[in-house]
Amino acid sequence: MGLLQAKSDALAARLAGRTLGQGGWLVAVQAAALDRLRPMGLPGKRDEYWRYTDPTSLTAVEPPKADLFDTKGEARPFSAIDRLKLVFVDGVFDSVQSDPLALDGVEITPLADAAGTEGHWAAGLYGMLEACGQSPVERPLAALNTALATQGMMIRVTGRPSKPISMIYLCTSDTSDAILHHCVKLAPGAELTLLENGPAAARLNKVLEVDVGEGARLHHVRTQGRDHQRRAATHIFGSIAAGALFKSFTLTANGRLTRNEAVLELLGDDAVAHVAGATVGDGEFHHDDTVFITHAGQRCESRQVFKKVLKNGAVGVFQGKILVKPGAQKTDGYQISQSLLLDEDSQFLAKPELEIYADDVKCSHGSTSGAIDETALYYLRSRGVPLKAAQSLLVLAFLAEAIDEIEDEAIADDIRDRLEGWLQRHEH
Amino acid sequence: MLEIKNLHVKLAEEDKVILRGLNLTIGAGEVHAIMGPNGSGKSTLSYVLSGRDGYEVTEGSAKLLGQELLDMEPEARAAAGLFLAFQYPVEIPGVGNMTFLRTALNSQRKARGEEEVSAGDFLKLVREKAKALKIDAEMLKRPVNVGFSGGEKKRNEILQMAMLEPKMCILDETDSGLDVDAMKLVSDGVNALRDAGRSFLVITHYQRLLDHIKPDVVHIMAAGRIVKTGGPELALEVEHNGYADLLAEVQ
Numbered sequence: 001m002g003l004l005q006a007k008s009d010a011l012a013a014r015l016a017g018r019t020l021g022q023g024g025w026l027v028a029v030q031a032a033a034l035d036r037l038r039p040m041g042l043p044g045k046r047d048e049y050w051r052y053t054d055p056t057s058l059t060a061v062e063p064p065k066a067d068l069f070d071t072k073g074e075a076r077p078f079s080a081i082d083r084l085k086l087v088f089v090d091g092v093f094d095s096v097q098s099d100p101l102a103l104d105g106v107e108i109t110p111l112a113d114a115a116g117t118e119g120h121w122a123a124g125l126y127g128m129l130e131a132c133g134q135s136p137v138e139r140p141l142a143a144l145n146t147a148l149a150t151q152g153m154m155i156r157v158t159g160r161p162s163k164p165i166s167m168i169y170l171c172t173s174d175t176s177d178a179i180l181h182h183c184v185k186l187a188p189g190a191e192l193t194l195l196e197n198g199p200a201a202a203r204l205n206k207v208l209e210v211d212v213g214e215g216a217r218l219h220h221v222r223t224q225g226r227d228h229q230r231r232a233a234t235h236i237f238g239s240i241a242a243g244a245l246f247k248s249f250t251l252t253a254n255g256r257l258t259r260n261e262a263v264l265e266l267l268g269d270d271a272v273a274h275v276a277g278a279t280v281g282d283g284e285f286h287h288d289d290t291v292f293i294t295h296a297g298q299r300c301e302s303r304q305v306f307k308k309v310l311k312n313g314a315v316g317v318f319q320g321k322i323l324v325k326p327g328a329q330k331t332d333g334y335q336i337s338q339s340l341l342l343d344e345d346s347q348f349l350a351k352p353e354l355e356i357y358a359d360d361v362k363c364s365h366g367s368t369s370g371a372i373d374e375t376a377l378y379y380l381r382s383r384g385v386p387l388k389a390a391q392s393l394l395v396l397a398f399l400a401e402a403i404d405e406i407e408d409e410a411i412a413d414d415i416r417d418r419l420e421g422w423l424q425r426h427e428h
Numbered sequence: 429m430l431e432i433k434n435l436h437v438k439l440a441e442e443d444k445v446i447l448r449g450l451n452l453t454i455g456a457g458e459v460h461a462i463m464g465p466n467g468s469g470k471s472t473l474s475y476v477l478s479g480r481d482g483y484e485v486t487e488g489s490a491k492l493l494g495q496e497l498l499d500m501e502p503e504a505r506a507a508a509g510l511f512l513a514f515q516y517p518v519e520i521p522g523v524g525n526m527t528f529l530r531t532a533l534n535s536q537r538k539a540r541g542e543e544e545v546s547a548g549d550f551l552k553l554v555r556e557k558a559k560a561l562k563i564d565a566e567m568l569k570r571p572v573n574v575g576f577s578g579g580e581k582k583r584n585e586i587l588q589m590a591m592l593e594p595k596m597c598i599l600d601e602t603d604s605g606l607d608v609d610a611m612k613l614v615s616d617g618v619n620a621l622r623d624a625g626r627s628f629l630v631i632t633h634y635q636r637l638l639d640h641i642k643p644d645v646v647h648i649m650a651a652g653r654i655v656k657t658g659g660p661e662l663a664l665e666v667e668h669n670g671y672a673d674l675l676a677e678v679q
Contacts, residue, residue, distance in 0.1 A: 379518035382478045383588060384506035384536035397522025
């Protein structure tokens with residue numbers, strides 16, 4: 001009882017003084033989220049699902065202070081890519097810095113505006129996938145997000161827009177505490193590339209709900225802010241219909257604490273879901289990828305590809321699960337989580353899981369952690385490649401399988417450039 | 429070109445002495461072959477010269493064009509003009525063969541204070557050299573040596589040599605694992621690189637390779653030093669009589 005009490009006390013403290021409800025349909029939806037959150041309370045470090053990552057700073061009433069990162073005038077990610085820019089400053093949408101919310105084949109509405117519109121389509125998605133994702137494992141931070149969010153974008157895609165939508169999260173305050181909740185719904189056959197970059201806040205709680213309709217395709221690529229002390233708990237809840245595709249890639253370089261959860265369900269037959277991550281951490285760095293993919297349809301394909309490069313005591317965590325439901329025959333599930341430990345102080349904790357209730361499936365998983373291959377290093381050096389360049393080449397090679405999950409070459413090149421820059425700045 | 433004097437080497441982590449006072453001088457434009465029974469220290473010599481970890485030089489020197497190799501990092505030795513064609517070329521998943529070649533070439537040029545080769549010029553150069561070695565575009569795109577057959581790996585070594593244009597080439601059992609046709613292809617590749625400013629040290633077990641790559645000097649190595657030196661006829665003698673007689677005669 002003591003534990004449970006602590007968790008609900010933490011929640012009560014977090015909710016104290018908050019006014020809930022935005023008006024319109026959102027009032028009832030947020031009240032429902034609060035109702036499912038109350039019996040859970042906030043996560044504690046004794047929770048099995050938080051065994052490798054201490055949630056204390058994510059659940060605390062105030063976020064720990066996070067010094068702002070000086071990018072020294074370096075171009076932001078995706079700068080060279082033609083895109084529709086939506087800018088958030090400290091977690092608040094800034095329409096002045098953003099492009100007009102107009103793009104053929106897409107309807108973009110800020111959460112507050114959508115909430116004030118009776119019969120808005122988002123009323124049927126906001127919080128729905130998050131609620132489904134609470135079982136079989138509770139995700140209280142996501143329910144908290146649904147209950148409290150006042151900011152976010154409701155994006156409905158009915159065609160194939162000519163350029164990506166790009167969310168840019170600026171952080172200008174070292175004590176900012178942002179809650180963002182986005183919903184993306186793709187009509188059958190629609191297609192979208194969604195980009196995200198930036199820290200958003202000293203502490204960020206973000207939920208992205210994606211409903212990918214039949215035969216639709218959603219490509220998602222994000223880079224999380226490089227601020228060394230920032231903290232983030234993010235969730236992606238995805239529902240992928242028959243013949244649809246969802247691919248998500250995340251680059252994480254720096255950050256004191258990051259927990260990225262992806263909860264995806266392949267609902268229809270022949271659906272595809274790929275979720276990948278490339279992570280580089282140096283020093284006080286804790287990164288947790290927690291993935292739960294459910295195969296409900298037949299002949300669906302899922303891939304989880306997570307690569308982490310860790311040094312100077314950095315910690316990487318992977319909890320990945322593939323659940324194959326009864327009847328989900330011909331499932332093709334693949335899961336790989338690997339870490340490259342550049343010294344003996346860093347550590348990688350992995351918990352791969354498979355749970356299969358169909359008899360005609362192909363599921364594979366692998367998890368490794370190791371050091372740089374000394375023989376390959378010698379081979380490169382014997383050809384004249386200097387030690388540090390050779391190490392960088394091998395680190396990038398290690399990350400390649402995750403980056404290869406990005407289909408757009410220009411975006412993939414941007415990610416590679418960022419990683420090369422990071423490696424140069426963090427040479428041994 | 430290469431001058432090795434009284435070289436003594438032991439394994440760094442155990443007290444096993446491998447080279448015991450090896451002396452070898454190779455002049456510019458010369459091709460030398462080293463033959464010798466298993467365990468005589470041939471491969472160790474090539475590793476020590478190229479700077480592989482795990483060996484400790486206890487005595488002696490090895491100079492390339494007057495520069496002491498043994499004090500240099502492996503990459504500096506390469507930039508100075510040393511090249512080792514590996515007996516077992518290393519597979520590097522995730523690094524494309526082209527990226528690898530271009531990084532190597534430009535790293536060496538940069539180290540020597542030369543201008544880097546542009547992407548266009550590089551592409552032209554690599555295609556031309558690859559064609560002569562029957563290396564197709566597909567092989568150039570693949571990760572370094574990953575999924576290559578034994579013959580492809582050895583051809584890829586010679587391609588690297590052709591691209592990097594080293595001054596001193598060491599071929600460590602380049603003939604091992606090659607069929608007759610592949611050996612001819614590899615040998616032709618090597619012979620095409622022979623010129624007055626480039627020297628070769630060919631390490632092999634068999635005289636066969638030396639039919640294709642004709643040496644000026646043949647050395648017999650045993651127990652960590654060179655015990656006999658002669659002309660190409662020495663290789664034939666080994667082929668016919670084996671090492672036993674030769675070694676008995678020396679002792």
